[in-house]
Amino acid sequence: MKRAAHRALRVVLLLFGVSILCFLFTEMAPGSFFDEMRLNPQISPETVSALRARYGLDQPLVVRYGRWLTSVARGDLGFSVAYNVPVAPLLWTRALNTLLLTTTVMVLTWLLGVSLGVWSAAYRGHWFDRIVATASSLLISIPEIVIALGLLAIAIRWRAIPIGGMMSLDHDELSAWAKVTDVARHLLLPTAILVFAGVAIVIRHVRASVVEVLDAPHVRASRSLGIGRVRLLFRHVLPVAANPAISLFGFSIASLLSGSLLVEVATGWPGLGPLLLEATLSRDLYLVIGGIIFSALFLVAGNLAADLLLIAFDPRVRKGTLHAD
Amino acid sequence: MRTKARVRFLVFLLVALHILAVIAGFISPYDAKEQDRSHPYASPTRVRFADESGFHFRPFVYTSVCDFEGCREDRTQEYPIHFIVTGPSYSILGIFKWDYHLFGIDRPARIALLGTDAFGRDEFSRVLYGGQISLAAGLLATLITLTVAAIIGTISGFYGGWIDEALMGVSELFLSLPWLYFLIGVRAFLPLHVSPIGTFFLLVGVIGLIGWARPARLVRGVVLSARTCNYVAAARGFGGSDIYLLWRHVLPGTYGVLLTQAALLIPLYIAAEATLSFFGLGVSEPVPSWGNMLATLQHYNVLVSYGWLLAPAMALVITSVIYGLLADALHSRFS
Numbered sequence: 001m002k003r004a005a006h007r008a009l010r011v012v013l014l015l016f017g018v019s020i021l022c023f024l025f026t027e028m029a030p031g032s033f034f035d036e037m038r039l040n041p042q043i044s045p046e047t048v049s050a051l052r053a054r055y056g057l058d059q060p061l062v063v064r065y066g067r068w069l070t071s072v073a074r075g076d077l078g079f080s081v082a083y084n085v086p087v088a089p090l091l092w093t094r095a096l097n098t099l100l101l102t103t104t105v106m107v108l109t110w111l112l113g114v115s116l117g118v119w120s121a122a123y124r125g126h127w128f129d130r131i132v133a134t135a136s137s138l139l140i141s142i143p144e145i146v147i148a149l150g151l152l153a154i155a156i157r158w159r160a161i162p163i164g165g166m167m168s169l170d171h172d173e174l175s176a177w178a179k180v181t182d183v184a185r186h187l188l189l190p191t192a193i194l195v196f197a198g199v200a201i202v203i204r205h206v207r208a209s210v211v212e213v214l215d216a217p218h219v220r221a222s223r224s225l226g227i228g229r230v231r232l233l234f235r236h237v238l239p240v241a242a243n244p245a246i247s248l249f250g251f252s253i254a255s256l257l258s259g260s261l262l263v264e265v266a267t268g269w270p271g272l273g274p275l276l277l278e279a280t281l282s283r284d285l286y287l288v289i290g291g292i293i294f295s296a297l298f299l300v301a302g303n304l305a306a307d308l309l310l311i312a313f314d315p316r317v318r319k320g321t322l323h324a325d
Numbered sequence: 326m327r328t329k330a331r332v333r334f335l336v337f338l339l340v341a342l343h344i345l346a347v348i349a350g351f352i353s354p355y356d357a358k359e360q361d362r363s364h365p366y367a368s369p370t371r372v373r374f375a376d377e378s379g380f381h382f383r384p385f386v387y388t389s390v391c392d393f394e395g396c397r398e399d400r401t402q403e404y405p406i407h408f409i410v411t412g413p414s415y416s417i418l419g420i421f422k423w424d425y426h427l428f429g430i431d432r433p434a435r436i437a438l439l440g441t442d443a444f445g446r447d448e449f450s451r452v453l454y455g456g457q458i459s460l461a462a463g464l465l466a467t468l469i470t471l472t473v474a475a476i477i478g479t480i481s482g483f484y485g486g487w488i489d490e491a492l493m494g495v496s497e498l499f500l501s502l503p504w505l506y507f508l509i510g511v512r513a514f515l516p517l518h519v520s521p522i523g524t525f526f527l528l529v530g531v532i533g534l535i536g537w538a539r540p541a542r543l544v545r546g547v548v549l550s551a552r553t554c555n556y557v558a559a560a561r562g563f564g565g566s567d568i569y570l571l572w573r574h575v576l577p578g579t580y581g582v583l584l585t586q587a588a589l590l591i592p593l594y595i596a597a598e599a600t601l602s603f604f605g606l607g608v609s610e611p612v613p614s615w616g617n618m619l620a621t622l623q624h625y626n627v628l629v630s631y632g633w634l635l636a637p638a639m640a641l642v643i644t645s646v647i648y649g650l651l652a653d654a655l656h657s658r659f660s
Contacts, residue, residue, distance in 0.1 A: 017498040021502075138649075142645060145616075145638070146641050146642055152628060164625070258506050276506060276509060289510070291510070292503065296503055303501070
């Protein structure tokens with residue numbers, strides 16, 4: 001319990017650090033959202049400076065940071081200059097879309113990755129294992145951008161699934177069930193890309209740790225006692241081999257918000273990614289900072305979740321004889 | 326021994342790849358920025374050996390004629406490919422000025438082994454020139470990351486105490502940054518319109534400075550365990566200074582980690598550069614990089630109709646796979 005409190009304190013400190021880092025970078029930023037307005041002869045310089053004052057951009061860094069903190073306390077996360085609304089609601093709607101995509105991806109990736117990893121570890125040296133190992137070591141090094149473009153090209157040629165966006169144009173007129181299948185069909189392509197990009201590393205980790213445990217003395221002893229193959233695998237091997245996989249699972253949770261940026265932009269999924277990219281290009285600084293803080297929150301929460309899961313799963317970690325790292 | 330041979334083979338491949346990029350000017354028939362507006366999106370030129378009169382040892386090509394019905398080869402005249410010809414001048418590594426090219430063809434015909442892009446620029450030449458930018462970005466950014474990581478990790482592991490605590494706290498901060506978001510965010514704070522070379526160095530600097538935390542922790546671990554080794558204690562007993570101990574006894578132990586990390590980080594950073602350039606936040610036109618060449622493929626019709634524009638993606642795959650296999654081999658060699 002004391003450890004959990006300690007960890008929570010660390011998380012808060014980390015988020016403070018991230019936000020301060022972001023503000024320091026904004027201070028170094030040479031451009032601002034109002035630069036283009038300034039070039040417009042129809043808008044007087046007084047208007048621009050009035051606008052700047054209204055959004056508090058003329059204040060020194062410390063004042064801006066203090067104001068931002070109070071707005072975080074209100075649950076607003078600052079004010080978007082481009083959209084003229086508080087940042088948090090903007091982020092939430094987009095974040096939900098991202099989460100819909102990434103949780104689907106996470107479930108599929110882990111189902112596929114764990115089963116393939118365990119299977120190929122159980123049949124070590126078999127042709128099946130070799131194929132999985134070769135395929136995953138190739139897949140692991142192919143950049144996500146290439147996978148995205150390749151699958152996009154295939155999907156567009158194939159013409160069977162919708163490309164781009166999250167809903168069809170006539171989405172509002174569909175029945176409730178048709179709405180669900182419509183979104184699901186749009187989900188197919190980005191999901192496929194992300195699963196392809198992420199499954200190899202899961203397979204590898206799971207296979208490596210299962211293989212390691214299969215050679216452990218207690219497993220050999222159990223085998224010599226005549227315990228059956230299946231029972232041995234599920235009862236004696238997998239619980240011990242779970243640790244690295246749990247750490248990796250925490251990392252999956254951690255990257256729920258930040259891992260799909262590229263794919264969202266490439267396939268037009270209306271998640272956080274495109275929003276942040278637009279905000280970047282228009283220099284809507286508070287929106288950028290909000291996005292970073294939001295996904296940093298998920299990152300640290302994911303790491304925390306991994307630690308807690310490890311504590312829950314592994315008595316060695318609980319008693320402190322094995323360091324969770 | 327087998328892993329050693331494999332490492333050698335992979336390093337050989339990588340060296341060949343990088344040399345190919347360095348001498349891009351010699352191998353490519355055209356300059357990367359040379360446009361031919363009359364032949365946009367031309368498909369790859371077919372190199373032929375045989376015509377009606379039979380087989381020729383010197384390969385040749387036909388020109389293509391385009392009208393509303395599409396493009397056809399104009400079979401009336403053959404244009405033989407010449408080897409070692411003079412063409413547009415270029416420089417290798419910015420030092421040697423030269424105008425000889427590996428192969429070329431008489432005008433008005435043009436040879437585009439990988440087709441042309443929207444401005445009729447030769448994709449083959451651009452992939453080679455783009456490789457210079459992309460590979461250099463990966464190497465330089467990794468150099469920055471590993472230098473920072475080695476310094477911080479060593480200080481942290483060797484001196485311990487509050488220095489260690491503070492540095493590792495900062496590294497935890499960097500580890501909890503969503504790095505692609507952060508990269509894009511940081512790019513947002515930097516000037517949008519700088520010269521392509523300026524952007525390149527900004528990008529490399531930013532990419533390189535963000536990723537130091539993980540390798541620094543690994544280096545710290547190695548240094549920490551080396552510090553308590555008997556041979557280090559003995560050397561200290563003989564009166565060795567900190568610098569001497571570090572240089573002679575502690576740092577050599579970290580080379581394995583640093584090399585493995587380099588093989589892991591370089592393709593990661595090449596992909597990072599490609600991703601940012603793909604979004605239009607990286608190296609800008611007309612200077613080619615594998616990322617900004619792929620940016621046109623964001624238009625779905627281009628992606629489907631002109632498949633040869635995926636050539637930079639192929640180059641990315643080849644590079645990343647070689648580096649990935651090297652990282653595996655190094656990892657199994659050093660652990």
